[in-house]
Amino acid sequence: xxxxxxxxxxxxxxxxxxxxxxxxxxxxxxxxxxxxxxxxxxxxxxxxxxxxxxxxxxxxxxxxxxxxxxxxxxxxxxxxxxxxxxxxxxxxxxxxxxxxxxxxxxxxxxxxxxxxxxxxxxxxxxxxxxxxxxxxxxxxxxxxxxxxxxxxxxxxxxxxxxxxxxxxxxxxxxxxxxxxxxxxxxxxxxxxxxxxxxxxxxxxxxxxxxxxxxxxxxxxxxxxxxxxxxxxxxxxxxxxxxxxxxxxxxxxxxxxxxxxxxxxxxxxxxxxxxxxxxxxxxxxxxxxxxxxxxxxx
Numbered sequence: 001x002x003x004x005x006x007x008x009x010x011x012x013x014x015x016x017x018x019x020x021x022x023x024x025x026x027x028x029x030x031x032x033x034x035x036x037x038x039x040x041x042x043x044x045x046x047x048x049x050x051x052x053x054x055x056x057x058x059x060x061x062x063x064x065x066x067x068x069x070x071x072x073x074x075x076x077x078x079x080x081x082x083x084x085x086x087x088x089x090x091x092x093x094x095x096x097x098x099x100x101x102x103x104x105x106x107x108x109x110x111x112x113x114x115x116x117x118x119x120x121x122x123x124x125x126x127x128x129x130x131x132x133x134x135x136x137x138x139x140x141x142x143x144x145x146x147x148x149x150x151x152x153x154x155x156x157x158x159x160x161x162x163x164x165x166x167x168x169x170x171x172x173x174x175x176x177x178x179x180x181x182x183x184x185x186x187x188x189x190x191x192x193x194x195x196x197x198x199x200x201x202x203x204x205x206x207x208x209x210x211x212x213x214x215x216x217x218x219x220x221x222x223x224x225x226x227x228x229x230x231x232x233x234x235x236x237x238x239x240x241x242x243x244x245x246x247x248x249x250x251x252x253x254x255x256x257x258x259x260x261x262x263x264x265x266x267x268x269x270x271x272x273x274x275x276x277x278x279x280x281x282x283x284x285x286x287x288x289x290x291x292x293x294x295x296x297x
Contacts, residue, residue, distance in 0.1 A: 007079060009043045010072040012036060013051065017069050018141075020058045084281050093283035094123040100137075101146035104227045104247050105270070106130040109295060110146055117290050124283060132196075132225055137275050143284055145273040146291070148244065158273045161291050166244050166266040168207075169257040173237035181240075184214045184264055191239030192218035195230045205242050209264040244268050246297035270295070 016025045016036065026033045044051050051065035061069060084095070101110050111128060118126050135142055137156060148166075151158040174191075181187055184207060194203050206215045220239045224230050231248060234241040235256045241248075251257040272292075278285040 005043050005046045007076070009039050009046075011076055012039050013043055014069065014072050014076065016040060016052070016059060017061055017065070020060065022059060081276070081280065084276075084283070092123060093121050093286045095283060096125045096127065097144065097283045097287060098127045098129070098142050099144045099146065099287070100129045100131055100135045100140075100142045102132055102148075102227065103130045104231075104244075105146060105148075108247075109297070110291075113291060113294050116294070117287060120290075121283075121286065132227060137273070143274060143276075143281070144287060147271060147273055148268045150269075150271050151273040153273075156273050156275055157277060158271045159278075159288055159292070160269050160271050161288075161295050162270045162297050164244055164246055164268050164270055164297060166207075166242050166268040167262070168240055168242055168260040168264060169234060169248050169252065170240040170260050171235055171237045171257055172255070174234075174239060175258065175260070177237075181261055184209055184216050184261065187216050187218050187240065190218070191220040191222075193220055193230045193233050193239045193241045194218060194223040195227055195241075196223075196225045205266075207242075207264045207266045209261075214264075242266065249297075270297070 012025065012029065015028065016022060019025050019028070022033045022036045022040075026036045029036070040051060047064075047068060049064035049068065050062050051068060052059040052061055080095070099110070099114070106128060107130065114126055114128060118124065129142075135145055137143075137145055137153075146161070148164075150160075168187075178190060181190060184205075187205065192205075203218055204215060205218055206213065208214075218240075222230075222233050222238050224233075227243070227247065230241055231243060231251070233239070234243075234248075235251055240260055248257055252259065272288045274281070274284050274288070276284060278288060
């Protein structure tokens with residue numbers, strides 16, 4: 001190969017592969033679509049393969065493109081790790097720190113703390129994405145995921161930030177209108193407000209009670225994929241919710257919600273999940289340690 005591909009072209013190629021669009025990729029890097037198209041053409045010429053099928057609406061990777069993409073990610077990750085390893089020796093977090101977490105946790109707790117963390121580390125560029133779904137940390141490029149529960153993925157590392165639990169709650173109006181449940185199985189006869197969360201089976205509530213672990217299948221007239229919507233519906237008297245205690249603390253304090261079946265709970269510790277060992281990444285290590293010190297629920 002007379003003209004080996006440039007790292008920046010590989011990085012641009014990975015961006016286009018993720019967005020399936022020259023226009024969207026150009027907008028993200030602050031260049032023109034023509035420039036992006038030209039650099040991809042240069043990369044294709046250097047490699048001697050066609051990387052994308054181009055249409056008027058989008059671009060789709062070819063089989064050769066998929067193979068190159070796998071290698072390009074490895075190369076770029078190795079380069080980033082090399083740079084981070086050098087930076088970690090100086091204890092100076094730098095570069096992009098991409099963090100994911102849920103809507104409620106991110107809005108109420110993580111984003112205010114990151115505002116403080118950013119002032120302490122001006123060499124960092126921080127991106128926070130709020131999602132009520134599981135993230136593919138490697139393929140989506142996340143450095144850190146703040147989630148309820150430990151990492152299930154064997155290739156990831158995790159550390160607990162705060163001990164917490166989920167519990168059952170309903171409004172006083174709902175409980176006046178419906179006989180309060182006495183045991184977990186009674187929930188099957190109640191209106192339960194179900195949310196599709198990151199680590200929850202939809203409509204299946206697994207909890208620990210006086211007799212140990214129990215499971216109940218619940219249904220209700222209202223369901224959503226957004227925790228804050230479910231929370232508000234519970235306040236409005238539509239049914240019973242299973243939520244993290246920290247998430248509904250204000251509503252409980254104000255009397256809008258009250259705990260149901262207080263002998264039952266679900267472990268729901270907040271954990272930091274990351275793809276690199278902390279010793280190999282100054283930016284991840286500093287952020288995890290900061291959140292362990294400052295995160296209070």
